[in-house]
Amino acid sequence: MKSKLIHEGEQKTYALILEKGDEVVQELTQFAKQHGLAASHFTAIGALKNAVLGFFERERRDYKKIPVDEQVEVLSMIGDIALSRGEPKLHAHAVLGKADGTACGGHLLQACVWPTLEVVLTESPRHLRRKLDEETGLALIDLSAGENG
Amino acid sequence: MKSKLIHEGEQKTYALILEKGDEVVQELTQFAKQHGLAASHFTAIGALKNAVLGFFERERRDYKKIPVDEQVEVLSMIGDIALSRGEPKLHAHAVLGKADGTACGGHLLQACVWPTLEVVLTESPRHLRRKLDEETGLALIDLSAGENG
Amino acid sequence: MKSKLIHEGEQKTYALILEKGDEVVQELTQFAKQHGLAASHFTAIGALKNAVLGFFERERRDYKKIPVDEQVEVLSMIGDIALSRGEPKLHAHAVLGKADGTACGGHLLQACVWPTLEVVLTESPRHLRRKLDEETGLALIDLSAGENG
Numbered sequence: 316m317k318s319k320l321i322h323e324g325e326q327k328t329y330a331l332i333l334e335k336g337d338e339v340v341q342e343l344t345q346f347a348k349q350h351g352l353a354a355s356h357f358t359a360i361g362a363l364k365n366a367v368l369g370f371f372e373r374e375r376r377d378y379k380k381i382p383v384d385e386q387v388e389v390l391s392m393i394g395d396i397a398l399s400r401g402e403p404k405l406h407a408h409a410v411l412g413k414a415d416g417t418a419c420g421g422h423l424l425q426a427c428v429w430p431t432l433e434v435v436l437t438e439s440p441r442h443l444r445r446k447l448d449e450e451t452g453l454a455l456i457d458l459s460a461g462e463n464g
Numbered sequence: 465m466k467s468k469l470i471h472e473g474e475q476k477t478y479a480l481i482l483e484k485g486d487e488v489v490q491e492l493t494q495f496a497k498q499h500g501l502a503a504s505h506f507t508a509i510g511a512l513k514n515a516v517l518g519f520f521e522r523e524r525r526d527y528k529k530i531p532v533d534e535q536v537e538v539l540s541m542i543g544d545i546a547l548s549r550g551e552p553k554l555h556a557h558a559v560l561g562k563a564d565g566t567a568c569g570g571h572l573l574q575a576c577v578w579p580t581l582e583v584v585l586t587e588s589p590r591h592l593r594r595k596l597d598e599e600t601g602l603a604l605i606d607l608s609a610g611e612n613g
Numbered sequence: 614m615k616s617k618l619i620h621e622g623e624q625k626t627y628a629l630i631l632e633k634g635d636e637v638v639q640e641l642t643q644f645a646k647q648h649g650l651a652a653s654h655f656t657a658i659g660a661l662k663n664a665v666l667g668f669f670e671r672e673r674r675d676y677k678k679i680p681v682d683e684q685v686e687v688l689s690m691i692g693d694i695a696l697s698r699g700e701p702k703l704h705a706h707a708v709l710g711k712a713d714g715t716a717c718g719g720h721l722l723q724a725c726v727w728p729t730l731e732v733v734l735t736e737s738p739r740h741l742r743r744k745l746d747e748e749t750g751l752a753l754i755d756l757s758a759g760e761n762g
Contacts, residue, residue: 317756321652321737322624326471328737330652332754354470354479356584358507358656358691360706362669370563371511373535373578381565386671390706390718391540391559391689393507395582406582408509408539410559410567410689410708410718414668416679418567418708418716420539420559430746431753433693433704435654439470439477448579455580456481458466475620503619503628505733507656519712520660522684530714540689540708542656544731555731557658557688559708559716567716569688569708588619588626597728604729605630607615 316342325440333361333432340405340425343396343434347403352396354439357407359392361432366411368421376452381421388412389432392423396436397443399454404445465491474589482510482581489554489574492545492583496552501545503588506556508541510581515560517570525601530570537561538581541572545585546592548603553594614640623738631659631730638703638723641694641732645701650694652737655705657690659730664709666719674750679719686710687730690721694734695741697752702743 316337322328333342347355364386369378394407410420426432446457465486471477482491496504513535518527543556559569575581595606614635620626631640645653662684667676692705708718724730744755 319739319741319756321739321741324623325473326477328624328735330741330754330756332756335748356507358654360691360693360704368561368565370537370561370565371535372563379563383565386669388668388706388719390708391691393509393540395509395584406509408537408561410539410561410716412666412668412706412708412718414670414677416666416668416681416717416719418559418718419565420561420567421537421565430749430751433754435693437477441468441470443468443470443479450484451579453579456479456582458468458479458481474622475626505656517710517714519686519710519714520684521712528712532714542658542689544658544733555658557686557710559688559710567708568714569710569716570686570714586626590617590619592617592619592628599633600728602728605628605731607617607628607630 318346327438329436331434331436333428335428335430337428339428339432340423344405347396347405352403352438353398353442355396355436357394357434357436359389359432359434361389362429363387363389363426364429365427367425369424370421378422378424380424383411383419390418397445397456399445467495476587478585480583480585482577484577484579486577488577488581489572493554496545496554501552501587502547502591504545504585506543506583506585508538508581508583510538511578512536512538512575513578514576516574518573519570527571527573529573532560532568539567546594546605548594616644625736627734629732629734631726633726633728635726637726637730638721642703645694645703650701650736651696651740653694653734655692655732655734657687657730657732659687660727661685661687661724662727663725665723667722668719676720676722678722681709688716695743695754697743
C-alpha cells in the first residue's frame with residue numbers, strides 16, 4: 316500500500332492505494348496505527364481476488380463467515396476508524412460485484428486486492444471511541460462521554 | 465441517536481450514531497431541522513432489524529414499497545440533505561446485505577436500527593434547494609437560481 | 614448538468630446535479646476538464662434509465678460489458694478523478710437497484726440519467742496520477758513518485 320496526503324488542514328485527506336496481493340484490513344489498520352487515526356471515515360473502489368464477508372448473527376453474537384472465492388469488483392467500500400481500548404480499529408462494509416453483475420456484500424473480515432483498491436480517507440481532529448455493548452458483545456461507537464457536541 | 469462534531473471549520477463534520485430501535489429517516493430529519501442543515505451529504509454503515517425501501521415507478525409517479533422484514537447489514541447508505549419549501553429534507557439510498565450475502569437496495573423510506581448505524585455527515589456553508597419537477601412529481605435539487613457557481 | 618460550489622476552501626466541494634438524459638461519464642469528465650480536477654473523489658445517488666456496467670476480465674485484460682436496459686435506482690456511485698497522460702480521468706463504480714429490490718453493479722462504462730443524479734464531489738489541492746500497469750493494461754493510480762506523503 317502507498318499513501319499520499321492530498322489535503323492537509325485541521326482535517327486531513329489521504330489517498331491510499333492498495334496493490335496486488337495487499338490484505339485490506341491489515342494494511343488499513345497498520346496505516347491507522349502508524350498515523351494515530353482516531354476519527355476517520357473513508358470510501359473505496361477497486362477489485363479483489365477474494366474476500367471473506369461477515370453477517371452478524373444475533374443469536375450467536377458473532378459474524379457468520381461468507382467466503383467469496385472469485386475475482387470481484389469492489390463496487391463500494393465504506394468505513395470508519397475509531398479507538399477501541401486506545402487502539403485504532405477499522406470498521407468497513409463492502410458491496411462486491413461478480414462477473415454476471417450481481418452484487419453481494421457484508422462486514423469486511425478479509426480481502427485480498429487485485430489489481431488495485433483506491434481509498435480516500437478523511438481524518439478528523441477529534442476522537443471517536445468504541446465501547447463494549449453487553450447485549451451483542453460488539454464494540455460500538457460510544458458518544459455518551461462528556462466531550463460530545 | 466447521539467451526535468458529535470468531529471471537525472468544525474467553515475464546513476462541519478458530524479458523527480451521528482444511531483442506536484437500537486432508532487428510526488433512521490426520523491432521527492436524521494430531526495437532527496437536520498435542529499441544526500438548520502441546508503447542504504449536507506453523508507455516508508453510513510451499520511445494521512437494521514427491518515426496513516422499507518422504495519423503487520420509483522415512472523408511470524405511477526410514486527415509490528413502490530419493498531419491505532425488508534429481516535435483520536440486514538447496511539452495506540452502504542449514501543444521502544444528502546437539501547431545503548424543500550424552506551425545511552431540511554433527507555434523501556438517502558441504501559444497499560442492504562442479507563444473511564446469505566446477497567444485496568438488495570432502494571430509496572430509503574423507513575429503517576429501524578439494530579444495533580448501530582454509524583453516519584458521518586458533512587455540512588457545507590451554502591444552500592441546496594429542491595423544487596417540484598412537474599413530470600415526475602418529485603422535488604429535485606434545483607441549481608438554476610442565480611447564486612450557482 | 615448543473616454545478617454549484619458549496620464549499621470553497623483549500624479543498625473545494627461541488628454539488629453536481631445531472632438531469633434527464635444526461636450521460637454520466639461524459640458530463641463528469643467534461644466538468645473535470647473544465648475545472649482542471651486532478652485529485653477528486655465523489656459519491657452520488659439518483660436514478661438511471663439505462664446503463665452499461667463493466668466487469669474486468671483478467672484473461673482478456675478488458676471489461677466484459679453488462680448492459681442494464683431498464684429504469685434503476687443508483688443506490689451508490691463512488692468514484693475518483695485523477696490525471697492520466699495529463700488529462701482528468703474518471704473512475705466510478707455503481708450499485709444499481711432494480712424494481713424488485715435486487716442489486717447489481719460494476720465499473721461504470723455508460724449511464725443515462727432519469728430523472729436526476731445528485732453528485733457531491735470534493736477536489737483536493739494536490740495531484741493523483743495514473744500510470745499504465747503492464748500486467749493488466751489498466752492505468753492505475755501511481756503514488757511511487759517523489760512527492761508522496
